[in-house]
Amino acid sequence: MASNGTTYYEPSKDTYGTRAIHQPLDIVIVGGSLGGLCTALALKSLPQRHRITILERNPTPLLHNQGAGIVAGGDTLKFFKRYDRCNRDFAVSSQRRQYLNKDGEIVHKEDMVQNMTSWDLVYYMLRANVDYVESAYCKVPSRQPDEAEVQHLHDHKVTALEEYHDKLVVKYTTKDDKEGEMEADLVIGADGPSSSIRSLLQSDVERTYAGYVALRGTVREDEVSPKTLEAFKDRFTFFHAQGIQILAYLIPGENGTLEPGQRLINFVYYTNFPSKSLDQPSGELAELMTDVEGVRHRITMPPGKTDPKAWEKQRVIASERLPPQFAEIVRATKKPFVQAVTDVISPTNEFFNGRVILLGDALAGFRPHTVASTSQAAFDAMILADYLRGNIDRKEWRKQTMGYARTIQKRGVDMGERSQHQELPLEEHIHDRNLASRPREQEVWPDWAIGDVW
Ligand SMILES: Cc1cc2nc3c(=O)[nH]c(=O)nc-3n(C[C@H](O)[C@H](O)[C@H](O)COP(=O)(O)OP(=O)(O)OC[C@H]3O[C@@H](n4cnc5c(N)ncnc54)[C@H](O)[C@@H]3O)c2cc1C
Numbered sequence: 372m373a374s375n376g377t378t379y380y381e382p383s384k385d386t387y388g389t390r391a392i393h394q395p396l397d398i399v400i401v402g403g404s405l406g407g408l409c410t411a412l413a414l415k416s417l418p419q420r421h422r423i424t425i426l427e428r429n430p431t432p433l434l435h436n437q438g439a440g441i442v443a444g445g446d447t448l449k450f451f452k453r454y455d456r457c458n459r460d461f462a463v464s465s466q467r468r469q470y471l472n473k474d475g476e477i478v479h480k481e482d483m484v485q486n487m488t489s490w491d492l493v494y495y496m497l498r499a500n501v502d503y504v505e506s507a508y509c510k511v512p513s514r515q516p517d518e519a520e521v522q523h524l525h526d527h528k529v530t531a532l533e534e535y536h537d538k539l540v541v542k543y544t545t546k547d548d549k550e551g552e553m554e555a556d557l558v559i560g561a562d563g564p565s566s567s568i569r570s571l572l573q574s575d576v577e578r579t580y581a582g583y584v585a586l587r588g589t590v591r592e593d594e595v596s597p598k599t600l601e602a603f604k605d606r607f608t609f610f611h612a613q614g615i616q617i618l619a620y621l622i623p624g625e626n627g628t629l630e631p632g633q634r635l636i637n638f639v640y641y642t643n644f645p646s647k648s649l650d651q652p653s654g655e656l657a658e659l660m661t662d663v664e665g666v667r668h669r670i671t672m673p674p675g676k677t678d679p680k681a682w683e684k685q686r687v688i689a690s691e692r693l694p695p696q697f698a699e700i701v702r703a704t705k706k707p708f709v710q711a712v713t714d715v716i717s718p719t720n721e722f723f724n725g726r727v728i729l730l731g732d733a734l735a736g737f738r739p740h741t742v743a744s745t746s747q748a749a750f751d752a753m754i755l756a757d758y759l760r761g762n763i764d765r766k767e768w769r770k771q772t773m774g775y776a777r778t779i780q781k782r783g784v785d786m787g788e789r790s791q792h793q794e795l796p797l798e799e800h801i802h803d804r805n806l807a808s809r810p811r812e813q814e815v816w817p818d819w820a821i822g823d824v825w
Pocket of ligand 1: 401402403404406407434437439440490491562564565566568732733744745748
């Protein structure tokens with residue numbers, strides 16, 4: 372028992388080496404996007420006052436915003452309630468879910484409150500809390516006397532991981548080809564679906580193409596017709612057709628504003644682009660993923676880079692195949708971007724006797740239909756803090772994180788296959804969507820997902 376009354380989990384001799392975790396650890400977090408930042412924020416409040424460093428490969432101090440939306444699921448909301456000190460609202464709430472037919476008429480509706488936010492607002496709020504970055508998005512909270520410092524280092528691309536006595540050595544390079552290394556007791560791979568940490572430890576895990584892409588974009592709510600705004604204001608709206616799904620909702624606007632009139636309508640438009648793989652793209656996929664300067668992108672085409680000729684084709688298809696309200700927002704978007712939908716999951720989230728951990732998309736990259744990627748990152752961060760604090764033991768931490776990763780990853784694959792590659796009645800799509808909204812607390816992880824956890 373520690374002097375402040377907290378009971379710490381005493382790790383077995385081979386967990387974190389022989390170090391007791393009530394000692395401050397050198398913790399290196401690889402990846403400074405939402406998963407890495409949530410983890411840094413959750414761990415910096417622990418009483419051990421660990422020494423935390425984030426290594427982010429991006430060459431500039433801030434990540435480039437794609438300006439797109441995320442559904443703030445239960446664990447994202449819980450995370451912000453527990454750790455955020457910016458004290459601002461960060462979500463636009465939708466009161467109802469509804470489905471349109473091709474003519475734009477509502478064919479199904481149900482009352483359901485959901486919260487939607489934007490990636491950039493969440494990112495800047497986390498940076499304000501983690502390392503006091505000033506921005507137009509939110510006030511920076513005051514430093515707490517008892518919190519750990521977090522060092523955020525951009526332009527640090529992690530390239531290798533080695534064991535040296537009871538320490539891990541993390542090696543990195545910078546864009547000027549400078550090399551460096553850093554010692555750590557605990558390394559956390561929060562480096563996304565193409566995780567370098569995962570590849571270094573599990574080189575056979577592949578990220579595979581699902582056969583379709585998400586065309587994404589936003590339009591300011593005051594730039595669309597009243598009929599179109601009516602379809603998306605306070606609503607989470609969907610349309611399904613053979614090989615197509617599109618959904619849209621309102622998110623915060625520039626600098627995170629929640630001011631009516633200035634918020635954005637955010638759409639995610641799934642459409643099939645058959646191709647053997649991302650490395651050997653079909654002609655059509657290659658055309659879509661080749662930018663205006665002729666550069667081919669493998670998985671994500673950044674906003675504003677799409678070749679106008681390739682985008683024009685999508686605008687025409689949108690007019691022909693989508694309800695008028697959806698066609699209007701797709702046609703009006705000025706900086707569309709494209710994400711190839713992929714699948715990836717690591718068989719485990721701990722290596723080197725628990726001294727290397729994977730979380731968020733590095734552990735399991737979900738298909739976007741699950742609307743759970745940010746929630747997974749937030750949940751993994753919170754439960755890791757609970758584990759290091761001693762509130763839960765290793766088995767429970769493994770059971771909850773692997774149960775979540777495996778169950779939701781599989782659910783995303785099933786939803787995507789049904790939605791894009793099968794012809795189903797609308798009730799089936801509604802069923803899938805409602806399943807994806809089930810709160811994590813109500814989930815019972817199936818045996819196949821947790822049977823091997825010890
Ligand atoms: C710039 C950016 C914008 C995004 N915008 C949206 C959005 O608008 N809507 C949405 O739904 N989702 C978005 N996402 C994805 C979303 O953040 C994730 O799906 C989810 O929140 C889980 O986050 P993650 O931190 O686990 O993974 P990711 O968000 O993929 O972050 C991984 C991070 O690790 C870094 N990294 C990778 N390899 C290395 C390495 N070797 N060394 C050091 N750093 C490394 C990457 O640069 C990245 O910052 C975005 C991701 C990024 C990186």
